[in-house]
Amino acid sequence: GQSLEQPSEVTAVEGAIVQINCTYQTSGFYGLSWYQQHDGGAPTFLSYNALDGLEETGRFSSFLSRSDSYGYLLLQELQMKDSASYFCAVTRGSTLGRLYFGRGTQLTVWP
Amino acid sequence: GAVVSQHPSRVICKSGTSVKIECRSLDFQATTMFWYRQFPKQSLMLMATSNEGSKATYEQGVEKDKFLINHASLTLSTLTVTSAHPEDSSFYICSARDQVRRGAAKNIQYFGAGTRLSVL
Numbered sequence: 001g002q003s004l005e006q007p008s009e010v011t012a013v014e015g016a017i018v019q020i021n022c023t024y025q026t027s028g029f030y031g032l033s034w035y036q037q038h039d040g041g042a043p044t045f046l047s048y049n050a051l052d053g054l055e056e057t058g059r060f061s062s063f064l065s066r067s068d069s070y071g072y073l074l075l076q077e078l079q080m081k082d083s084a085s086y087f088c089a090v091t092r093g094s095t096l097g098r099l100y101f102g103r104g105t106q107l108t109v110w111p
Numbered sequence: 112g113a114v115v116s117q118h119p120s121r122v123i124c125k126s127g128t129s130v131k132i133e134c135r136s137l138d139f140q141a142t143t144m145f146w147y148r149q150f151p152k153q154s155l156m157l158m159a160t161s162n163e164g165s166k167a168t169y170e171q172g173v174e175k176d177k178f179l180i181n182h183a184s185l186t187l188s189t190l191t192v193t194s195a196h197p198e199d200s201s202f203y204i205c206s207a208r209d210q211v212r213r214g215a216a217k218n219i220q221y222f223g224a225g226t227r228l229s230v231l
Contacts, residue, residue, distance in 0.1 A: 031218055033218060040225075042223060043220075043222045045220060050218075089155075091218060096208060097143060097206065097207075097208045097218070097220055098157060098160055100157060101154045101155045101156070101157075103153065104153075
């Protein structure tokens with residue numbers, strides 16, 4: 001099995017920086033992904049880490065430490081449209097695509 | 112635009128009926144697709160891996176006779192909820208990965224828009 005822990009809610013103001021942490025316990029860890037989901041919508045890919053270190057994609061960055069079973073998503077220059085749920089998900093084994101999701105973090109961005 | 116299409120987006124049915132949900136990859140071939148369900152304000156739970164030309168692989172605790180999966184072509188997987196009951200009401204989402212072009216190395220999954228199933 002697997003378990004993932006991430007905060008349930010985070011709030012911030014426009015222009016701020018937010019970090020959403022994710023700790024995981026799983027066998028056969030292969031990589032950590034981050035997805036964004038607006039209410040009632042499809043999850044959309046944000047970032048993926050298979051190796052330790054930082055991945056940067058525009059305003060979003062993700063970090064992974066395999067030895068600590070820990071990762072985070074960093075959102076910079078927050079905008080109102082970033083208000084959504086953010087999920088970390090682990091891939092176990094080499095079957096890419098089998099994602100096991102955390103419970104999600106609801107981010108609310110205030111003006 | 113969307114690269115994975117899911118249909119229907121919403122279905123309401125009576126208890127005891129079966130409902131089929133389609134998931135299509137639009138401009139790439141997908142030998143595997145994945146089905147998830149999501150309860151309100153909760154996480155996505157992986158139900159099964161749909162394998163083209165072979166049997167689906169179900170996650171522990173998912174009833175294979177209840178949730179029939181067929182992956183008859185490289186662009187289409189279907190999930191049939193058989194003899195649906197109110198407890199099957201949920202948001203069902205499929206995903207697929209473009210193994211050749213878009214984001215293959217980054218393990219990018221493209222999700223359908225989901226199907227909201229309500230069983231009366």
